[in-house]
Amino acid sequence: MLSQQGPLLIFVLLFLFASFRYTYFLSTYNMISFFSYNTIFGLLALGETFVIMTGNIDISVGSVAALSAVVATRFSGAGLVPALGMALLVGLLIGLLNGWAVARLRIPPFIVTLATLIGVRGMALIISGAATLSTSGNDFPAIYSGTLLGIPVPILLLVVAFVLGSILLHYTRFGRHALAIGGNEEAARLMGLPVVRIKLLVYVISGILASLAGVLLAAQTYTGNPNEAVGWELNAIAAVIVGGTLLTGGKGTLFGSLVGALLLGLILNVLNFENGYGLISLSSYWETVIRGAFLLVVVLLQTRLAGQKKLRAMVLSPAPKAPPV
Template sequence: MTGSTLPASRVSRLLRGQGALVALVILVALASVLYTGFLSTYNISSFFRYNAMFMLLGIGMTFVIITGGIDLSVGSVAALGSVAAALASPHGALAGILAGVLAGTVVGLLNGVLITRLRVEPFIITLGTFLGARGAAQYFSQRAAVPVDSGGPFAQVGQGDLLGIPVPVLIVAVILAAAGAALHGTRFGRTALSTGDNEDAARLMGLQVDRVKVQVYTLSGLLAGLAGVILAAQFGAGQPTEGVGWELTAIAGVVVGGTLLSGGRGSVFSTMVGIVLLGLIFNILNFENGRGVITIDVFWQNVIRGVFLLAVVLLQTRSMRARPPR
């Protein structure tokens, strides 16, 4: 009896700890059977090329939430980064990339400095920069899309392939590997986790809590700016009106991946699972619409996505409660 219950308990722990991954595998399996072309190279490439922007936002948001914070500005910062990149792109691909990344980094640094110096809740500070970055994007773009050279090297950042792999996916892969190593293998990562777990205790231990907070918000802004660069390159123009609701997608991906909103526990790799899972829902709904049997309006797609998100979060919450204390 002991031999039969031991594997069952291990399976149970696996399912509780990897609920999002299990849901992802099930959805992929079902969709591959139901929809012709779902596993085609074109669909897979297009899916990851577009969702690379949300993956970058999710990586930055993971670090912020791990420290017990929140960053509501990333969608607006991505829009600002896309405008900055488009405006600088005539001077070359490198200028466009640096301009977009710099714009995001400045906003992220501002978030971190204001939060640590003024001791104001991150929700309030990042809500303010959310509005400010959106206004700046509209001002510098004159409320119109800013075109880039569609045939130039800058466009390849969003539209190009290298060895058959979309360039945005390669960018995400490099940053994901670096972020995972930083979170679990450096003092910076350990301090971020300790800060989210118990900030007062972290300060008493002599950890540089404020410095790490500034760093994680700067990182979040930098990656949001990079997402804006990919946005401009992928769609051929800086988009001052894009990015609406992107911060919610990033937060949702982080939560679905299992990172605690209260901080102290999380993984960038799990966040990738959450982002892919949320994106997969829209992808499946588009295939369903293409069959012509039923047509699901975009508004109802959002409702379905929200209900699915709520269900996954509830399951994750139950799994966290079922785990033994650390």
């Protein structure tokens, strides 16, 4: 329970603290900037959750986002729909490649996605000519800066992705099968569950959401930079683990991953405000250190809680009966 509700409680307390301490924390500009920017990491975390809950991992999402940003920028002159469509096609194809190698060839997912991370980053450099491209479509940046019914488009995209993902996880056989595979893949295979198809689909979901994050990045910065999104895969994995999903699979929560992504973003936002007060002075390079330290604390706590739960189950379980003589 603590591993699931703890991040939400910390987020609420930290949000309240910042609201009272910093004058402009609740300003419209800061709130829109905070939630719109962290939408990118929320999308990455949602896709990573599906992969991790099956007991696998995808460390290529940062490179996929960078390549998608470059591709979207290349096609931005044709309009928003072609740019978005081509970028999502990139995520779909890379997801299929990862899923096929992991599920069909049974290559360890870390090795597969590490190779993809390197290869896809190289493709981004080739397509962009190792240069930063500029968007040329007038309507393309609207996917990040535009609003619908007064709500920023990135936030709406994240909400839609979360709702669809939750329906998929909790109300379809796909979700139940994914959790079963993460719990015990061999048992799931013996039960006749479509293990290959499920693993293929989770990587496709991860690839598509990573591409969407890349499109938002390009629309935000008006550029396609092949060197962007470095280390984003670690941010996504950190958010998933902070949210309570087990790295070993079999247990996952999209809401927890979303809270984890927002919590990590809120910590950095608070530190930026604190820098302005002059009490502390941390450069942007400390962001990675803070994320890593926070992740380590959460993993240690998660491991300890899991150990206590296992010990409690052993103590409370009835003793086996002696065989009849």
